[in-house]
Amino acid sequence: MTQLVWNGLFVGSFYALVALGYSMVYGIIKLLNFAHGDLYMLGAFVGFAILGAAGGVSPAMTLPVLLAVLVATMAGTGLAGVALERIAYRPLRHAPRLSLLITAVGASFALEYGMRAGAGADPRVYPVRLDGASFEVLGARVTLQQLVLIGLAVVLMAGLNLLVTRTREGRAMRAIALDPRTSRLMGIDVDAVISRTFFIGSALAGAAGVMAGAYYGKIDFLMGFLIGLKAFTAAVIGGIGNIPGTMLGGLLLGLLESFGTFWLGGEWRDVFAFGVLILFLTVRPTGLLGERVVERV
Amino acid sequence: MRAIPLKSIAALAAISLLTAGCGQGLLGGASDSDKQAGPIVLGMLIPQSGSEAAIGPYMSNAAQLAIDEINAKGGVLGRKLELKTADDACDAQSASAGANKLVTEGVAVSVGGYCSGATLPTLPIFGKAGIPMIIPAANSQELVDQKLKHVFLINGTGSQQAAAAQKWIAKQGGTRAVLMHDNTSYSKDIALRTKELLGAQAVAVEAVTPKESDYSANVTNVLSHKPDFVYWTGYFQEGGLIIRQLRQAGYKGSIMVGDGSVSPKLAEIAGASTAEGVYATMTQTPDTIQGASGWIDAYKKKFGSEPGPYSNQSYDAVRLAAEAITKAGGTDGAKVISALEAMDGFQMFSGPLKFTPEHTLASGGFQILVVKDGAFALQDPLT
Structure with missing residues (x-):
């Protein structure tokens, strides 16, 4: 049982990390950024390229080197996110919602198949692996590497939460989420704040990409699709636009999948997990922590 | 799907x-x-x-x-x-x-x-x-x-591959086999046919969702049946990850993969030392054909x-x-x-050709390969 919980929490923390970017972007400009999962993929490949360029890494240095790569990758994918927003989304900000959605799907394709053209369709294997002996905690197999990854995810999420709730920048984001036009009148540089939001969300997705690459080993150009979908789901369960809710949503989805597999078998896992979600959303359409928003006119 | x-x-x-x-x-x-x-x-x-x-x-x-x-x-x-x-x-x-x-x-x-x-x-x-x-x-x-x-x-067809798998599992003395597939028609077909042939020696069938990275939930399920033989019938991308995650979870028994997983990438994804000794059911590849x-x-x-x-x-x-x-x-x-x-x-x-009335090869020509030094080599021609 503890094993199931641990499996669920571990996968869930990846979902949560990716879901945050979805949630932030949606919260601020009401855009479902379908290319978000592909920024996760991009992160995995950027990390792969940096590690490849750095050459061999001695086993003792694995963690520090990976941390450095993680930071560099976050910067890289963050900038890619900003570019994406500038090129694909900003010109359409006042266009009908549907055009923006289709643009996001297009951006997703461009990233996926651009990566395929650049790096090839063959899956790549990370040169550095987070391998380690497992030890038992309350009957669950846990590795030190898993703990480090979860720790990293928690630090990143806590940092984000602080940023949004405690800083001027965060206040500006929240203001834009409430009402972009008034925010502009109050002297907030809306475009710049949106750019920075994309930077942060994309950087988190990139971080998750590197972490997944180093832990699981295999990366490929389509790896972002499924996790993008899952992250979107996690964001909706938690209450899209709400940061602590999104984190909870990610963990909850991970746990649902883990228990679904155990109770009903792998074939029924997604039926179970998503069935619960549908039920849940019919009861609470705003998600776990989402607020009931009064429709603005 | x-x-x-x-x-x-x-x-x-x-x-x-x-x-x-x-x-x-x-x-x-x-x-x-x-x-x-x-x-x-x-x-x-x-x-x-x-x-x-x-x-x-x-x-x-x-x-x-x-x-x-x-x-x-x-x-x-x-x-x-x-x-x-x-x-x-x-x-x-x-x-x-x-x-x-x-x-x-x-x-x-x-x-x-x-x-x-x-x-x-x-x-x-x-x-x-x-x-x-x-x-x-x-x-x-x-x-x-x-x-x-x-x-x-x-x-070779799915039923011929399943027959080869059953033969090898029996030859290796496997008594608690778990069959894993990825829910695609190809993979599921082989897994279910193998299960049928194995009868009581097959203890469970586990389906996974392809294209994911984390199969720990499936691995936990598989291990709960205490298997001594795991047969994965899907493709190598997931195969490599599953082999790795099975071994990480402490599984010590035999692992075998189907022909969709026979690729040099399998061992690369799993890690060369982890994949060592993994068997595969496969028709002839360029490497295993004499001459x-x-x-x-x-x-x-x-x-x-x-x-x-x-x-x-x-x-x-x-x-x-x-x-x-x-x-x-x-x-x-x-x-x-x-x-x-x-x-x-x-x-x-694959040898001299003659089609059966159902338009398949009279003999599938499946062999057993094994991962040796990170590459597939012939283990047993099963003839």
């Missing part, structure tokens, strides 16, 4: 745009009279995009190699052969679009088909056009269950890379198509089908 309707449609649109752009070549305006004199076109549906895109070139290169060899000897019935490929993306919608494209391009024989799930919907499309299909790789039993006259499989080194050299010289899984079957599919057209004296579909049915003793990599 791959439930990506929105994306698939867009992908289709993109692909058809692309292909429309470059389809204006030789056959763009071929009329019926040209068809008699121009090259004989062989069509090949292979994955060129999507998750299985890595396999496509192995197949199309080998087919091209066979075509070049045949053309160098004067072609077939005085006409040159020409290869047209289309992308099936290992996905039913893309495959149907690709098959329709090949049909309008006037192919005489189809020599492609890798993913069973993508090949299945193309059967009626080629069938309606009266085009015989020699399928080199896809091998789900469902392909021949409909007893379609124009469908021929030259790879194929000359062929491998020719392939390498032409394409600058090693042949891979299904290169030899694709090469044989083209040669077989050429032979059948020669015997039939033309490209008329019905005559070519009769010629294929009458084929007896045509030499292929």
